Amino acid sequence: MELRVGLKGEARDRVTEENTAIRYGSGSVAVYATPAMIGLMEKASLSSVDPLLPEGQATVGTRLDVRHLAATPLGFEVVARAELVEVDGRRLVFRVEAFDDREKIGEGLHERYVITLEKFLRKAEDKKQS
Numbered sequence: 001m002e003l004r005v006g007l008k009g010e011a012r013d014r015v016t017e018e019n020t021a022i023r024y025g026s027g028s029v030a031v032y033a034t035p036a037m038i039g040l041m042e043k044a045s046l047s048s049v050d051p052l053l054p055e056g057q058a059t060v061g062t063r064l065d066v067r068h069l070a071a072t073p074l075g076f077e078v079v080a081r082a083e084l085v086e087v088d089g090r091r092l093v094f095r096v097e098a099f100d101d102r103e104k105i106g107e108g109l110h111e112r113y114v115i116t117l118e119k120f121l122r123k124a125e126d127k128k129q130s
Helices: 034-052 117-129
Strands: 008-014 057-068 077-088 091-099 104-116
Touching: 008 034, 034 057, 034 077, 034 091, 034 104, 057 117, 077 104, 104 117
Parallel strands: none
Antiparallel strands: 008 077, 057 104, 077 091, 091 104
16 A cells, blocks of 8 residues: 555535535535535545555545634635545544635544445445344
């Protein structure tokens, strides 16, 4: 595995009716939803490491500590950036930030784990048998 501190990823989104707080049910205002920002931060994080993993492995998000700092109106673009700041075995920690056309709108830490897809999916499917 080639995962090392310093790897960076980025993801972009445009604010539309589909990703507002109203649509997500996380608020009553037509601005970029916090869950949408978090999803974009996760996408930026996984984009930095998932392409480097061997076939049959992926990462899954396990923890977020994020602050949503400012509202972003319809039509603006949002850019999320992630930097891998810690590698502890299969545990990966990212510093994440999000910006709109004017300012920083979010920041925090995000944790992901490297998983073996087959084992992970089998365990999830086993829940149906219980």
